[in-house]
Amino acid sequence: MATSVEASPILRRPRWSKRAQREFIAGLLFSAPWLIGLVVFIAYPMITTLYYSLTRYEIPLEPRWIGWKNYVDLFTGDRFFPKVLYNSAFLTFIGIPAQLVFALLCALLLNLKVRGQVIWRTIYILPTLMPPVALALLWRWILNPELGLVNNALKAIGITGPLWFASPLWSKPSIIIMQMWAVGAMTIIYLAALQGVPQELYEAAEIDGASTTQQFWSITLPLISPVTLFQLITGVIWSLQFFTEAYIIGGAGTSPGAPEGSLLFYGLYLYVQAFQYLNMGYAAAMAWILFAITALVTWLLLRVSRRWTSYDLV
Amino acid sequence: MSTTMSESGIAVRQRARRMVLLQRTLGQVALYLLVAAVSVLFLFPWLWLISTSLKSPEQIIAVPPQLLPNPVMWINYYYGVTFVDFPRYMLNTLIIATSVMLARIVSCTLVAYALSIVDWPGRPILFALVLATMMLPGQVTLIPLFIIYSRLGWVNTFLPLTLPALFGDAFFIFLMRQFFVTIPRDLVDAARMDGASHFDIYLRVVMPLARPALATLVAFTFIWTYNDFMGPLIYLKDRDLWTLSLGMQGFTQRYGAGGTALGAMMAAATLYTLPMIVLFLAAQQTFIRGIVTTGLK
Numbered sequence: 237m238a239t240s241v242e243a244s245p246i247l248r249r250p251r252w253s254k255r256a257q258r259e260f261i262a263g264l265l266f267s268a269p270w271l272i273g274l275v276v277f278i279a280y281p282m283i284t285t286l287y288y289s290l291t292r293y294e295i296p297l298e299p300r301w302i303g304w305k306n307y308v309d310l311f312t313g314d315r316f317f318p319k320v321l322y323n324s325a326f327l328t329f330i331g332i333p334a335q336l337v338f339a340l341l342c343a344l345l346l347n348l349k350v351r352g353q354v355i356w357r358t359i360y361i362l363p364t365l366m367p368p369v370a371l372a373l374l375w376r377w378i379l380n381p382e383l384g385l386v387n388n389a390l391k392a393i394g395i396t397g398p399l400w401f402a403s404p405l406w407s408k409p410s411i412i413i414m415q416m417w418a419v420g421a422m423t424i425i426y427l428a429a430l431q432g433v434p435q436e437l438y439e440a441a442e443i444d445g446a447s448t449t450q451q452f453w454s455i456t457l458p459l460i461s462p463v464t465l466f467q468l469i470t471g472v473i474w475s476l477q478f479f480t481e482a483y484i485i486g487g488a489g490t491s492p493g494a495p496e497g498s499l500l501f502y503g504l505y506l507y508v509q510a511f512q513y514l515n516m517g518y519a520a521a522m523a524w525i526l527f528a529i530t531a532l533v534t535w536l537l538l539r540v541s542r543r544w545t546s547y548d549l550v
Numbered sequence: 551m552s553t554t555m556s557e558s559g560i561a562v563r564q565r566a567r568r569m570v571l572l573q574r575t576l577g578q579v580a581l582y583l584l585v586a587a588v589s590v591l592f593l594f595p596w597l598w599l600i601s602t603s604l605k606s607p608e609q610i611i612a613v614p615p616q617l618l619p620n621p622v623m624w625i626n627y628y629y630g631v632t633f634v635d636f637p638r639y640m641l642n643t644l645i646i647a648t649s650v651m652l653a654r655i656v657s658c659t660l661v662a663y664a665l666s667i668v669d670w671p672g673r674p675i676l677f678a679l680v681l682a683t684m685m686l687p688g689q690v691t692l693i694p695l696f697i698i699y700s701r702l703g704w705v706n707t708f709l710p711l712t713l714p715a716l717f718g719d720a721f722f723i724f725l726m727r728q729f730f731v732t733i734p735r736d737l738v739d740a741a742r743m744d745g746a747s748h749f750d751i752y753l754r755v756v757m758p759l760a761r762p763a764l765a766t767l768v769a770f771t772f773i774w775t776y777n778d779f780m781g782p783l784i785y786l787k788d789r790d791l792w793t794l795s796l797g798m799q800g801f802t803q804r805y806g807a808g809g810t811a812l813g814a815m816m817a818a819a820t821l822y823t824l825p826m827i828v829l830f831l832a833a834q835q836t837f838i839r840g841i842v843t844t845g846l847k
Contacts, residue, residue: 256670260670260671260672262668262670264672266660266668266748267660267664267665267672269657269661269717270657270676270717270720272717273714274683277695278683281690281691281693281695284693288693288694342588345585346585348581350585356589358834359589359593362592362596362827363595365823365830367826368779368795369777369798369822370798370819370823373801373802373816373819374598374816375595377598377812377816382613383610383611383615384615385595385615388613388614417592417595424841424842425841469685473685477689479780480779484779484799503689507780510692511784516693516697519693520693523687523692526690527686527687527690
C-alpha cells in the first residue's frame with residue numbers, strides 16, 4: 237500500500253492543507269448566491285434605509301439630510317402614528333393570544349381519540365389555504381351589517397349585530413375573528429406537539445390520581461411550551477407587518493385604514509407613506525422603528541419565556 | 551321484591567358496568583358533537599362563499615339570506631373570469647410562481663449544501679447570518695430596492711418579484727440545511743473517496759435524497775408567491791401584468807364591494823382559492839409536514 241500523504245506528519249501543513257483549501261473554495265462557491273444576495277438585497281438596502289430615514293426624500297426629488305427629524309416627527313408631530321401603534325398593539329396583544337388559545341383548543345379536540353381524524357383535520361385546516369385577498373373579500377361579505385350571514389343569524393335570535401368592519405369599535409375585533417377562522421396552521425403545529433408528548437407521563441399521572449385538568453396544566457402545557465413560544469414569536473412578527481387584509485378592507489386611498497383609521501396598521505401606514513405620499517425618508521424611519529420593535533419584542537419574549545418554557549422534560 | 555345477597559351483588563355490578571358504559575358512550579357522543587359543531591363553524595363560510603357565487607343579484611340581497619341558490623346562476627363563474635381578465639392574471643401568477651420556484655430550488659440548495667456538507671471555516675458565521683436575517687421585516691429593505699428597480703426601469707416587469715429568488719432566501723436555505731444535516735455522513739464520505747467532486751455529490755447524492763424537503767420548498771414557495779399582494783401591488787402597475795391577488799382587488803375597485811357584482815366576485819374568489827385546495831388535497835403530507843417543520847402557513 238502506498239503511503240498516504242495525510243499519514244505523514246512532516247508533509248501535513250499546519251493549517252491550510254490542500255484539502256482545507258479545496259473545502260474553503262467549495263464553501264465560498266456554493267454559498268456565493270446568498271453571499272451576493274446578502275450584500276445586494278439585505279446589507280446595502282438596510283444601510284440605505286437607515287440613511288434615507290435621516291433625510292427628507294420625496295421621490296423624484298433627491299434626498300436632503302435632516303437628521304433625526306423624521307423620528308421626532310413620528311413621535312411628536314404625527315397625529316396618525318399613536319393610533320397606528322395602538323392598532324398594531326391591539327392586533328398583537330389581543331389577536332395573537334386569542335388565535336393561540338383557539339388553535340390549542342382545536343388541537344386538543346382533534347387529539348382526543350376521534351375517529352376520522354384526517355377528515356376533521358382537513359376541515360380545520362382548509363381556511364388557512366384561502367389566499368388573504370380572497371379571505372378579506374369573503375369576510376367583508378359575511379360580516380356585512382345588513383345582508384351578511386352573521387348579522388342575519390344574530391337577528392334571528394333577537395340580537396342586533398354591530399357594524400363589524402364599518403364600525404371603528406368593531407373593525408379590529410372583526411379582523412381577529414376572521415384570522416381565527418384561518419387558524420388551521422397553528423392548530424396543526426399544536427396537534428403535532430400534542431402527539432409528541434410521551435404517553436407514559438399521562439399513564440404515570442393517572443396512577444398518581446391526577447385529574448385530566450391537572451394533567452393538562454402540569455404535563456401538556458409545560459411540554460408544549462417551546463411550541464407556544466415559537467408560535468408566539470412568529471405570530472407577533474406577522475402581526476407587526478400585517479398588511480394585505482388591512483389594505484383590502486380598510487383601503488389606502490384618501491382615508492386609509494377606514495373606518496376612522498381604525499384599521500390603519502403599521503404595515504399599511506408605512507405603505508401609504510412610501511407609495512402614496514412618496515415620503516420615502518419618513519417611511520424609511522418607520523421601517524427602522526419596525527425593525528427595532530420586532531427585534532425588541534422577540535428578545536423580550538425569548539428572555540421572559542425562560543421562566544415558563546421548558547426544554548428539559550422532553 | 552326480595553332477592554338473595556349474591557343475586558343483588560351481581561345486579562349491582564351489572565348496573566355499575568352499564569353506568570360506566572353509558573357514561574363512556576355519552577362522553578363519546580358529546581365529543582363527536584363538539585368536534586362536528588366546530589367543523590360546522592369552519593365549514594359555514596365556505597358554504598356561504600359557494601352559495602353566494604351561485605346566486606342571482608336579487609337573491610344575494612334577500613333578507614333573510616337563503617342558503618340554497620335558486621335559480622342556480624352558473625353564469626356568475628363566466629362573469630367572474632371575464633369581468634376582470636382572470637385567465638391572464640392566472641397566467642402571470644403562474645409565470646412568477648414557477649420562476650421563483652425554479653430559482654429557489656437551485657439557489658437555496660446550493661447555499662444549504664455549503665452550510666451542511668462542505669467543511670469550511672466560514673460555515674458557522676454564515677449560518678448565524680442566515681438565522682439572523684430570517685426574522686428581518688421585508689419593509690427594512692423595501693424602499694431602497696424599489697428605488698433601484700425604478701432606476702433600472704424594472705417597475706412594471708416581473709423582475710423585482712422573481713430575480714431575488716436567484717440569490718436564495720434565508721428561510722428556505724435554513725429549511726434545506728436542516729434536511730441536509732440528516733443525510734448520513736458515510737454516503738458523502740464514500741463518494742469523496744471515489745473521487746467525486748462537491749458538485750457531483752450535490753447533484754448525484756444530496757439532491758436525489760432531498761426530494762421531501764424540496765417538495766416542501768416548492769409547495770410553500772408556490773403558496774406564498776400565489777398569495778403575495780404587496781409585491782405585485784408595488785411593482786405591477788400595468789393591468790396586463792397583474793397577478794390574481796391584484797385582479798381580485800381590481801374587481802372591488804371596478805365593480806364595488808356589494809350589489810350585483812358580488813356573485814361574480816365570489817365566483818372569482820372561489821376559482822382563485824381552488825388551486826390551493828387541489829394542491830393541498832393532492833399533497834397533504836407535504837403540506838402538513840411543511841407546516842409542522844417550518845411553523846408557517
